Amino acid sequence: MWKLENVTDRVWLGGSGRSGTTWLGNMLASIRGTAMLFEPLHAQHVRTPENLTPANGTASHRPYLRPSDPAPEWTRFVEGIFSGGKYLNRWTIFGGRGPYKHPTLLFDFVRPRRLLVKEIRSNFMLGWLHQQMQIKTIFLMRHPCATLASQNRAAWPNELDGFLGNSAMVEDHLRPYAEYLGTLESPWEIRSAFWSINNLIPLAQKTAGFPIHIVHYEDLVVDTEREVERIYNFLGWQLDAKDWRRVRRQIDKGVSGLKKVGTTEQLLGTWKEKLQQDEISCILNVAKNLGVTSYGDAIMPNRP
DSSP, X not given: OXXXXXXXXXXXXXXXTTSSHHHHHHHHTTSTTEXXXXXXXXXXXXXXXXXXXXXXXXXXXXXXXXXXXXXXXXXXXXXXXXXXXXXXXXXXXXTTSOTTTOGGGGGGGSSOXXXXXXXXXXXTSHHHHHHHHOOEEEEXXXXXXXXXXXXXXTTOOOOSHHHHTOHHXXXXXXXXXXXXXXXXXXXXXXXXXXXXXXXXXXXXXXXXXXXXXXXXXXXXXXXXXXXXXXXXXXHTOOOOHHHHHHHHHHHHHHTTHHHHHOSHHHHHTTHHHHSOXXXXXXXXXXXXXXXXXXXXXXXXXXXX
């Protein structure tokens, strides 16, 4: 099996699906000596160990690991991810992008020094990854209306039973909201609650002192180079002129839609046209009631 024996720097990128994690991951992994492993927790594409406790998640059930929990099965699994072997496959290398369209991605896995794991199903284990495995963690946030409008167009499933049935998660984070969560019924209420919980826990762990680097998608679009530089400074990575040329090529791919829309504000605010006002109000109201106040009616995130 193909082993990654030269990796000395390990990074984990989390975030909600349809929030821009692939774009950000491609930017971070574009410098020389860096490879991105794509969503190794996707059970349909990666055969994960059967003895994981807690079990690996499904589309709506995500694993929650307390930062203080040793979780030896998960430790072995994550170590296996970073060492390559059987977890290097068509999905994790090409990420559904197709080897014929991106043939050079394979070469990134030839003796990489840095390995970035991009995984949208890992938001409840970022604190654990840092405390138990000393992995640098990044969390990407995007406006809930933009994220959920995109998820809805893609017909992504969202349900809350996997959260409310997780006693550790309820005890640590959801107890103040458990009664309220039980009252939510409409599809947009459920979608917003799903987004909110996926963001609530990483934000709570950040507040508790875990060095999770929070990035806002909107800031990436408005001033991409500044935000990318902040991330590289957090990671302790030094970029030369050649590295920055590679990064800028990925930036151009991500904001290509700006040329069609016209302005940054129009690009970031397309959700205002995709959603009805009552849907927007519902999304923001649920997020606020669940303690996630990072966004409001404006397209940009709220500032402390």
